[in-house]
Amino acid sequence: MIVPMEKVTLLLPKSETHLALEALRALGVMHIQPQRTAPGPEQSGAMAEEMEVSQLEDRLRDLTLPASGELCQISDNEIPEAAARAFAEVETASLELEKLEPVLAALRPWGEFDPALPGVLEKRGVYVRLCSGTAREQEALSESGHICIPLASAGRKNAEPKLFAVVSDRPLTGKELPVAEVPLDRPLSAYEAEAAALRERRDRARATLAKLKASIPRLEELLMLKREKTEFLAARDSMLSCGDIAGISGFVPEENLPSITEAAHKYGWGLVHAPADPEDAVPTLLKKPRWTKLLDPMMDFLTLSPGYNEADVSIPVLIFLTIFFGILIADAVYGLLFLIIAAAVLLTKGRTHPAVRLPTGLFLLFSVSALIWGILTGNYGGFEGPGLPYLAEGPEKDNHMKLVCFAIGAIHLSVGHLLRIFREFSFRHTLGQIGWIMVLFGNFMLITFLLSLIPGPFPQWVIWNYAVALVLIGVGEIDIHNISTILSCPLEVLSSFSDILSYIRLFAVCLAGFYLAKVFDGIAMGMMHSVTGCIFGSILLLLGHLMNIALGGLAILVHGVRLNTLEFSAHSQIRWAGFPFNPFRKKTVCKTP
Template identity: 35%
Template sequence: MIAKMKKLLLFMANTGTPVDVQLADLGRLGLLHIVPFQPPRDQSIELISSQLQEVAKALEVLERVSEEQAVAVTSVGTQAEHDAEQCLKQVLEADDKRTKLLQAKSNLEAELQWYEQWGNVAPSSFQELNAHGVYLRLYEASEKELKKLSDRDDVHVLGEANGLQQVALITEQAEETLPLNEVKAPEKDRSELENTLADTVAELENTERELTGLAAEKARLQNAQQSWLERLDLLHVAYGGESLEGQVNYWKGYIPEKQIDALTEAADQNGWGYVIEDTTDEDVDEVPTLIYTSRWGDRIRPVMNFMGLVPGYNELDVSHVFMLFFTFFTGILVGDAGYGLVFFLLTLFAHKKAGFKRKVEFQLMYTLSVSILFWGVLTGTYFGSETVANIPFLAKLRVDKLASFGGDNVFVQRFMFFVGAIHLTVGHLQQAIRYINSLKALAQLGWISITWGLYFIVNQMVLQIPAPDYMLWLFVGGALLVALFSSSGKSFFKGILSSVGNLPLSIINGFSDIISYVRLYAVGLSTVLMASSFNDMAIGDGLTTVLAGLGAVIILILGHGLNMALAAMAVLVHGVRLNMLEYAGHADVEFSGSEYNPFKINK
């Protein structure tokens, strides 16, 4: 259920109490979703935003440092905030220093590599030659490039490195070069580079030890990050309000109707003024959505959050229907009891690693795993193996018409179309209940009638199943209800004309929506066929050698692993789509809302 909201204007007088302190009291209440009058802008907002970027970078740096090597420090709970700022500065400076030292180390190693390839030649030797009018240049060349220079007496091959010829040009012309890749000699001799490298490595180790020690300060930085985030929220609120002649500051927001008493009580205690109003059609685009739902419906929240799906304030709460059909679709799309068992065990393992904490994500995965397992048992699908499916005990649990091996494909497709018609009918029923006190409810009943007429047409056109005689009356009765009661404008006849004009395209869309549910059959079948193909590829006519057995195990693990990954992607693509587009379209849900996010400060 989507919570009913009230619009609220909150007034705070400019008294001796700073506005930050008053807003902090409001934030600790954590009830008011504030909508700014204008985008908040101030230098303090930019400063804290910059600090938050820096602390995020610092925490990322410390994440790379092994926690086991972190030096234990005393509790940071009583440290002042300036300590966190100093710690942040130390981490960023140490990381910057480490980056520069790593680059210097890499450059020094590259220069020392030159001596490995070209020999222990002192850089001063080049300078002495130059002083006597002799110029030595070093190059790397391919065999093809070298052949073009074979007639020159001043070009000498010194050796080979990295698949290229090492070439020296000895000339008395200072500007003379070769059209090859020139290799510059280091400016320092070998011993000096080695000493510099040793110093650089030692300094790098010290810097890394410093970062290792600073890793123990991660909690302090995380606390500072939370504090700065709350401070940023407070500033956004402060500069998103308006002022009346500098005497009173006020803000606009929305609050759940059930929380009005708690806010008004706090307002009376703090001397705040307020005006509470009902939301209007003009406010609908900015009214946030707060959904109260059962534990069952709440399980779909991770999927909706991942997809960014928030119903509009005036739209339907579809969480229960979304969860029910998403669970069912997941079972069909994956459709293998073996895969369902694997997903269940993986979820159990991850849940155990998390200390069996009660999280909605685990509840969702357990539910989906059981759905996959259940549908796999009904269809007799166990890792795509027909042999396993024919084991007498498992065969008794199978529904023969739904069976993946030897089942009735026409029946399965018809069942998918039936599921689609039910899914779309639920959407229209929800709308009919929503408009129960309006004639629009009759229009939704008309759409239900048309939906089932379309179901029979789809069966006839796709599966060659004759439609019943009463199909025509489903369309006639449904079209009349839709034409007469869809529009609630002032002009009854204009409403009829508008509805009749939109009706043909809407019927075509409904037809394609029902056909769209055949994807459940197609994707589920492809999952079974891929699993069966990997089994044939791995086992074939039998396993005659140990090596063949090892290869079969590898193929089975990789093959079924890939198939499970593709099946999981299919769930996200097709399982979500049927709810998000087909069903939501018939339930008139556009997911145009914004989530209820009250201004909240924890401390």
């Protein structure tokens, strides 16, 4: 259920702001309502620090370097600065090395020589130019009277460049010579030494990062402290003040109101509280059975939360999503494989990693559903086997499966209207919802006869069912003073017909998955007549079933989630416009920095 909230306003002396916030944070039951959007300077600084630590943590996690077994002997607050300095050192050294590589590539073919030597020889009347050209160019220069001294060759073929020096007793211009671009400011050894020093700097910085990567748990704790500091300053900045009086507003679960009242008496605060106004932006706190928490990972992934004025649909969503998973996969082999994987993860990782338990538990539940539906439909990895005769045998088995899907759809949508009765109980409203349930039942009967899923003539009582249903809807929902309710009613009735019809997607995906697996099985088995055929057939079989499983997983998100968040939500009037209750509380055992 959705926990009722109280809107609370506390009034206190402005001088006790810090003390009051510390007390509220220690209680941890109040969701603070922000009063202004622009953060103060301290809060902006804290947000920048938090972002810096978060980015550094992400960069350390993304490092391809293995974490060092040796931890950095520095304080937690020094880790971000050390990491930023090491990242900057790696980037600087890598950039300088990148600039140095072309120079080294140009000098290495020439080997070690004194770059000042050509200048010394020129003063003595000997002119030397370092050139790079083909053997033919070298021969042409020799024939024209130049003295060419071979120094090195980049290859053995005449067409490949050769390195040589042209020597003359008169000045040489570069126009008639293939002068090589060789840096002459330092010898090769100096450049090599500089490159070695840069590599050493980069390696030292990487070693530091490897040590810091092993300190990620400490960085996570620091990040939590930074977030606490940001939340504290945000709460302080959200307070309103008038003279020497400060005030803070927020929402408190009704069951926790006594603790706020007790704190107000203890510290001498003024307290005003009233039931939360539905028109306010009230956070949603769900109190639900423990087993329905299996759905939390998926709802968090989809960022779905019911609004404060809406119903808690955790139980029906979990039940029907499990059914949809089973029908969409409907393969006993896949279900058994999923079950083994889920059980293995729970027995290994689940014991030491609490965050793994809920998603793995949900997957385990889905696996059981897929296994059961696979057995019911007689689908064993694309091979037909024993199953429930109604769904696995005879020429009408596909029609029977369609009938089951439409029946599930009618029940699913009817549950949405039942929830609306419990959420807003009144005689007139109840009549309207009963009318909608009768319309859904009539739509189910109409679809089954239109598709010839039930033999015989169309029963006349269905028409009377529609007539009574429309009367109930008219009495329960139509306001004669509001023309929009009169005009929208026929459209909603037609829409409800298409909503039930959309549950045919369950059958379609189930059938497609079965035939895709069957085709891959047939092709692979047809190849297995030799050793080579067995190898390639096995590979094809593996890839085919992996692709089928991937498409089934995609179908869960596309179809299974859609039927809950679109069709079911429309009939239960759930808009998923809520946001979770996030009380102002301390999340670490350390003090806020």
